[in-house]
Amino acid sequence: MSLVYALAIAVISACGVYLMLSRHAVRILFGVAVLSAAVNLVILYAGRIVSTVPPVIPGGETALAVEAANPLPQALILTAIVIGFALVAFVAALALRLHRSTGTLDNRALDDAERLGSPFVPTEDRP
Amino acid sequence: MIETLSNALDWLSASLVVVLMVPLALTFWRMVRGPGYADRFIAIDMLTGIAVAIAALTAGTTGRREFLDVAFGIALISFVATCALAAFLERKGSRR
Amino acid sequence: MIVLSLASFMSKLVGVVFLFAAAVGLIRFSDPLQRMHAATKAGTLGAGFIVLGVVLQLQRLDVTLTGLAVVLFLLLTIPVAGHLLGRAAYVSGADIGGLRGGDALEGVLDRHPGALEARIGETAAQVEAQ
Amino acid sequence: MIGVLASNAVLWPVAVPLATAAVCAALWGRIEAQRVVSWIGTILLFAVSLALLSRTVMDGIQAIQFGNWAAPFGVTFAADRLGAAMAAITGLMALATMIFGLADIRRREEEAGFHVLFHGMLAGVNGAFLTGDIFNLYVWFEIMLITAMGLLSIRRTRAQLDGTLKYAVLNLFSTLLFLLAVALLYGAAGTLNMADLGRVLPTLPPSATLTVSALLFLAGFGIKAGYFPLFFWLPASYHTASITIAAIFAGLLTKVGVYACYRVFTLIFAVDGSGLRDILAVMAAGTMLFGVFGAAVQWDVRRILSFHIVSQIGYMLLGLALATPAGLAGGVFYIVHHIVVKANLFLIAGAIHRASGTFDLRRSGGLLKRSPLLAMLFLVPALSLGGIPPLSGFWAKFMVIDAAVKDQAWWLVGVSLFVGILTLYSMTKIWMEAFWKSPVLPREAARPVPRPMLVAIALLSAVTVVIGLVAQPFVLYVNEAAAGLADPAGYIDAVLGPGMAARPGATP
Amino acid sequence: MNSLVLSAFARIFFWLMIAVSLYILYRGHNEPGGGFVGGLIGASGFAILVLAEGVEAARAALRIHPVAAMGAGLVLALLSGLPGLLLEGAFLTHWWLHIGSFHTGTALLFDIGVYLVVVGGILALVLRFYEEDAHS
Amino acid sequence: MPLIACIAVAIASALVARVTAPHLRHPGWALATVPAALFCVFLGLGLRLEGEAFLTERVEWVPALGVALGFRLDGFSLLFCLLITGIGALVTIYAGAYFADKPRDKGARFLALILLFMAAMLGTVLSDNLIGLYVFWELTSLVSFLLIGFDSHQSAARKAALQSLIVTAGGGLCLFGAILLIGSALGTFSLSEVVARGDELTASPLAPAILVLLCLGTFTKSAQVPFHFWLPNAMQAPTPASAYLHSATMVKLGVYLLARFDQAFAGMPAFGMTLVVFGTATLLVGGLRAMMQSGFKGVLAQSTVGSLGLLVLLIGLGGETAAVATVGFILAHALYKAALFFCAGNVIHATGRTQITQMAGLGRKLPMTALAAAAAALSMAGLPPMVGFIAKELVFEAQLADAAGTLALALAVVGNAAFVMVALLSAIDPFWKRRGVPSEVHHADTPGLVVGPLVLSALGLLFGLAPGLVANSLVVPAASALAGRPIEASFSLWHGFTPMLALSAAVVALGAVLYALWPRVHWRLGEWPPLVALLGDRGYYSVFNGILNLAERSTRILQNGDQRAYTATVVAATLTILTLGLVFDTPGLAVDIDLSDLRIAPVAVLAFMMIGAVAATRTRSLLTALVSVGIVGFGSALVFLLNGAPDLALTQFSVEVLVVVILTALLLRIPLRPASTRTTAERRLDLALAGGFGIVVFVALIAMTAVPFDPRLSAFFAAASYPEAWGRNVVNVILVDFRAIDTLGEIAVVCFAALGAWGLLRRTGKTGGAR
Amino acid sequence: MRSSLVTRAWDCVVLAAVFQRELLKSSVAVAQAAFAREPRTASAIIAMPIRLRTEFGIAVLANMVTLTPGTCSLHISDDRRTLFIHSLDADDPEAIVADIRSTFEDRIRRIEG
């Protein structure tokens, strides 16, 4: 099973990287989302995927059953999911604002930062 | 005899999840291939049912209520996504 | 006992069959509105049957309550969702090829003449202009 | 009560800004109230970070376990000399930039959440400096990232939005690499506590998982820190920020990446005796060289300074690449010195903008006459950055290059010296164009430099001079910090309990 | 969206989701759920309001400013760690009240803080994303 | 601690000057008391030194780095101290008068810099600790920079200042390198100890590197070929600064340090040879360039370059006479060259002209200046009875005594002839030349402007007539300090008819011829392109601009503004280091693959996720991409569901829903099918990079299968969750208790992200936009 | 003329039961259609006049229509007088309207009172 997980994670993370290499802000955003998902699976994988029993202590017992899934990666992933969501939301807001301000999300057309004070742009041409 | 039947039923129940992978694949197919946005969104809506089903079946096979709680949450919250998609389709697609 | 197990399994099986049917409908039906019928109804019912099956299988009060809540939520949300999606599909000009028996909504709702995906498929500049 | 507060000294540099940010957010829309809270928070932060520093000096490494869960099960905060110094310098930076901000931050920025994001960022920075848990470090990195993006884009100019996007893409990639590295490390070692990792890792057989993890840490932190060839986001974005924000970024943010490298590659992974050393050395040289090259061709003060951040980071990385106590000590000294100097230079860039109406050196001028005090104050950090004795930067360069000499890394010595002269050149360029040259723009473009700006600049310049003239205690301090890095047994024992470092296989 | 069906049911969904979210928040310590999932469901309730009745209706339903709600949540989460700090000497050491087999404590306060932050944060996001572009 | 006190007083005087000078009526005279007093102190200290005796003081500075403020006064440094303070006093007076007609603040700034410079100089020549020496050394470069660019509104001044700083501070860095190497080789930074352990130094494998770096450091400072160009350009400085720094004192620091190290490198002939070669070349270049100039200060500056070359040549020679000659020439040169600069300054100040060819008949209008110039020129030309004559005789004697010197002797004769020419030119043309109209003067000689040159010229005469005054008290101790042993040397005017006398005569005769030729040749030489190219600063600029071009090109390539290029480079770099690490640091790849636990449902879900991810990369429609990404997210939720993680499944599912809510709002407002942003080639490259990344991840993951998992943490959580933290949902207990601080940080992230988005999307154009 | 509370409650129960039955029938129909050899091709949008008083009642009707065989509510006219229904079966619109009226609308009207 590990092999399948490893393969899937590898493919998904490669796709995430491929999307992040785009010049379009929203595709990059998708790349972040995909790569985040892959990394979350890596965390799960790192805790060893061996069980389907949720790490919840059944009523009447005081300790988790031995066969329960490893709870720590789950907690870490939960944190990572939330953080990933927050970042995606922020970047989406950034993209929306960029589109409102510049009318484009294509990085080839976005060069305001690089032009600001650039020595390679004629002075009168600078914003 | 009864025990055998019971075991067989358990095994069959467990493999129902596997069977569900087929509708899941078909739904994904519709999601990715469209052809229209409306088709994709309808397929996304369909995912809710499948997700609830898988969660419920998992609850059945493991005997743990926690998974049914997941189904409960999915049933409630996925509606929001459908609303958002419909709103998107209506606003993006209308003449305005 | 075994009767309940059997009933539970049958219920789940029916649910799976319905879900299967819904998915097949989703693939085979010819336009979005028809597909929606499959997804909303058969899909919901399939999920409901499966939940029912699990309730029968586990036979616990908390499970039963949760299961009923799930079914209730599904019944509450699915029709609204279907209605919204159908209307949006119609308004957005989705290609409703199966609509041969008349369109009473024509002139009532402002339906776009071309499908959204077809429109944006042409040029990006056109979308920009809208 | 006081005892509890004091024994949790390592908590406050994080808790105070986090609470300040939270309260400011809760007071949303009430700018005056936020301002008061923000100032109280800043002063308190400065006080508690000094308190932590003094406690670390007096009583050694400070460690707390959140929720009283013993390490490695809960999350640990620990301040050794390095961490305490970083926290203290963060407190100082917060104070200086807040003072400067009195004359620079506009009401509209405050309404957009400046105070919340500013203190949030400080919490993130201090959290990264003080945490003893590798996953927790990831969380603080994210806080830093998100607040930095918020602050960077706070004026929403087109350039800021574009800069923020470039910042976002590469830094998001960086944090994802970081998280991936954490996951792999957890999978291999089964623990997240950094001291515990430092204890356990030497007992593990070599594995591709660990190698990849280590190098992903390097790449992830390297992007953050602005190493060559990972630095592109920095010169693409820092110059677009408003000056107060650019100054605190320039001072602190990249240094967190460097700090993280220092921590991870001393406590957890060993640089020495692995291929890492050569990789780090090449990166260090490239960082120094291409950073200073970028700076040399710029005419916008902020851009010059941004590229110099990169260049100077190279010296810090060089200290780590040497992996000797002397190299580490030099690197730590460099980090501390550079935070003060670079933030100050950005503040001065803001003052130059005020006084001459432009950031463009070609259109600037006449400031020696208009603001001789500013001219004097500029020389301090500028010459310090250039490594002119007896300012702080001289000792920093001295220690790093001397360590390279002792390590017989001749080509690195050569690159360091060469980069030094180009650094001096670009500082001279600012001086000649902005201060010496006759004014280019009409008088109306110029406004007097407000007093808060000068006060903030003077404060940081004074620190630079003091570090330069009274270098001995600082050198002793960083020497001890480096000794602690080179032999992490003390850190491990402080976190896990006495004697644990000596028992790598034991279970606490 | 101008839909009678949705607006007729929106308030029902909203209150249902709020109720469920509070339930999930409360029981999270023992069963799946907790402040975060609870907060997400609560925020979804607000999202329904936004979609059905518009941004202003959702803002009115929360009563306080979403950012202030986040701030309050963060403050609450921080405060929940203070009793442990003062009494046990370590921040975020939770403090428990045991009534028979029923246990509650500052951990719940912490989770409420999480809940508030998530509801406020997501509502803030949704509100901003669904505001009509007044310009551009 | 008199030495430290002297330096401290000098530094303090600079601050005092900056503050008080604007309010003093005669700031020059008033402030000159400080250097004058210091001069007296050093005189007093000098009288107590006998032979090899010396005075040391030491204050720890940064003992952790082996850096002390160690000071040492011996004969050689005493000579420099007296020159620095003595000429310093005169320069201060002179500067006060020079700036009398300028804004007072400007004069104050200048005086402060002069006094600061004096302090730096004193520190340099008194320092025994090399690091301390370097500190003062760089300070002199810096003050020199500020003084050259003092008239900062002139771009030529700024340019020259930058050039001098680049050259001298760059050389300073080389010196710094040399010092660090010395410290590494000998374990000490004490100059006297290094000199004493010279044999160890030369035996060290680092010795060649030290030699090269040391020469670079000192040659730049003392304007030796090929760094000779900056010094004449430095004449942009106001004349008092030129007289002080750029002729009499600072430029001799290089010579000073070489002289110090001469003894240490005694066992290394290459050192002496290098000095002889470069010194001779510099002497010739200085002489030749002096012939090419027509500016008064320029001519003097070129001759200074030549003199510095001569000094370096002398140090390169061995023997006691060379030491005495070095000392003697330093003394004589300082006296006459400073005086001549003062005179030049007077003329320029009075006439407003800078070219010798534009000056005529000033002898009557500026008689005192003319007198001083004549006396100084005599000394420079090496004519008796001036001290310059003694010095020159010694120089020739030293050269004759050394084999290497003999070789250079012929060339030295030519160089010295150029000095004679410069002397004649300075003393005659501006003052007594007949041709042309007598120049107009704005003012006559003023006391402040003439006291300096007169005193210095008079001293040149005095020491020539009565060499005994300085022979045993100054010259011999200095030479002994250099040689490291007591020297018996004769420092007198008349040695009888020696070969040196004949050489002197030849030099004078040749010099006279050159002087006669000068009006006709100087401008032709000065405009002869090959010569200008060879001797000017063109080489400097081609190196300098070459580096800047390289910088520009590299920056254009690296920071090219293309986001994708940045990301691609970062990914490529990451892959590179990962590959290097995997190849070099990992001994083989151990894996433990078990396919017996294969479950169909998770495998199917993972397959769907892969397909979804790939579909997201393949489509051009953002909506299809969103849907495909949704499959990946939904798939993760199912994976969690199927692997015992209900909390995660629910959270992931909820998050997916909210992502849809937010991203559809985004997609609503942007084009859904943007044009492709990558070329086919770029896409292929990206595919390769992404594939490489995937492979590395895959390797890391399957390698993990061979690593046994350590379940300590999870076991603890499993056991402690309920009894100690009162929760049954262990995941949630971890989140709110065991690792609550993570969660605190996580909600802070949510808070700040939402706040940032709130700010980003606030309405434009209105205040209160935060609402 | 408002009926008693008890009657209305009973009507609710009946409505729910009827609804369940209809839902089952609808799903079976859809399943049959999905697996049918010839997938249906002709559908229609039909207008159904409605006589309900409350918006909530209309919404409930619309939802029930959606969940019953072959029909899905698409729109309610702005004057609340017409419900537009998509029907999978385009053969006999009147019959469909009559069926909906008898199974759902009348009952809802009674509950509305």
Ligand code: NA
């Ligand atoms: Na920096």
Ligand code: NA
């Ligand atoms: Na540099």
